[in-house]
């Protein structure tokens with residue numbers, strides 16, 4: 001079952017105003033009212049949030065609570081949690097967003113395309129017959145869901161099926 005969604009840049013006027021000062025991900029972490037909180041998961045080490053500017057519906061950012069800028073700064077504990085959390089979020093996304101595949105990756109540094117310094121993992125669901133950016137700009141109808149609605153559906157599923165650390169019996 002595919003529902004058809006309409007995406008309009010105009011609706012996002014409320015997020016395209018002046019950019020708030022400071023690191024966007026730290027502001028999300030701190031629940032600062034200057035940013036739209038699309039977080040769907042939080043623990044002591046990581047936060048997962050729907051990207052406000054998704055490449056595709058269900059585009060998630062997973063980032064450490066600590067403001068670090070390089071993958072190599074992750075502690076072993078963080079690395080283990082991130083791996084478990086990534087597997088979990090893929091399972092949740094499979095059920096909620098129902099893509100046919102994913103792109104996962106990091107951009108580190110501005111030349112690599114990172115617009116936010118704070119280290120973050122992109123989880124980008126892929127769908128058959130995706131609409132291109134040209135269709136978006138032309139204002140044509142595309143199969144996409146508005147980010148707050150995606151966040152709502154993911155939160156609902158996460159509440160039903162909470163994260164459990166897969167690699168250890170002791171939780172931290």
Ligand SMILES: [Zn+2]
Pocket residue numbers: 023024025026027066067068118
């Ligand atoms: Zn930050």
